[in-house]
Amino acid sequence: MTHLKIENLSISFGGIRAVQNVSFEVPHNKILSIIGPNGSGKTTIFNMISGIYKPKTGRILLDNENLVGFRPDKIARMGIARTFQNIQLFGNASVMDNLMLGRHIHMHTGILSGAFMWGRRSGTAREEIKNREIIERIIDFLDLQSLRNQFVSSLPYGKRKLVELGRALALEPKVLLLDEPSAGMNTEEKEDLKIWIKDIQDDYQMTILLIEHDMNMVMGISDWILAISQGVKITEGTPREVQKHPDVIAAYLGEEE
Secondary structure, X not given: OOOEEEEEEEEEEOOEEEEEEEEEEEOOOOEEEEEOOOOOOHHHHHHHHOOOOOOOEEEEEEOOEEOOOOOHHHHHHHOEEEOOOOOOXXXXXXXXXXXXXOOHHHOOOOHHHHHHOOOOOHHHHHHHHHHHHHHHHHHHHOOOHHHOOOEHHHOOHHHHHHHHHHHHHHOOOOEEEEEOOOOOOOXXXXXXXXXXXXXXXXXXXXXXXXXXXXXXXXXXXXOEEEEEEOOEEEEEEXXXXXXXXXXXXXXXXXXXX
């Protein structure tokens, strides 16, 4: 049962504390959303969890193992995958190839051999078949069948975001970090995304940590919400509890209205 626990996480940049003693837990197969205005430290928390930044103080515990100090690739191998605010895909590669690149941590034959089917030894072939089966499941799951051979650069923005989500799933993570997954999407795409995130929780039994400005999405899919401002935790609780908190209403929901 995967369990992510953050203890007293802090980090400073140029003497300014970006995150101050933030603690929270994400139980197995739950969705926790982090809300707060721009610059409040949300993505900085993600960057510490995924190993891009090393916190000044605190611990990041995945199933009781402290991840602080590990490289991002090591953390990915331990079961944490993420998407980014700005899409990070290979535009001149197909949807299939981008998804296959998400399998790189599970490959023993090298990224290019596995992703582009360049290996020909029997062991390589077996690995390629297994990886292709996993990718085919993701393609079916996200309804990307008609786009599988298209270059990512030719896709609408919402579809590219979906491909990035699929590539994160290809790592078979224990914990999925979604950083502004609905940014740039239209209303219909956002509604579809809400369904996919809940389906990921149900079908993949995955623990999900979400940063999102769309309050309708946050309130509609979250099991638990953490509200922060200027790097400090204001409150946490169920969507109903957080929605009614006076500081949250003043700082976030009031602004949205």
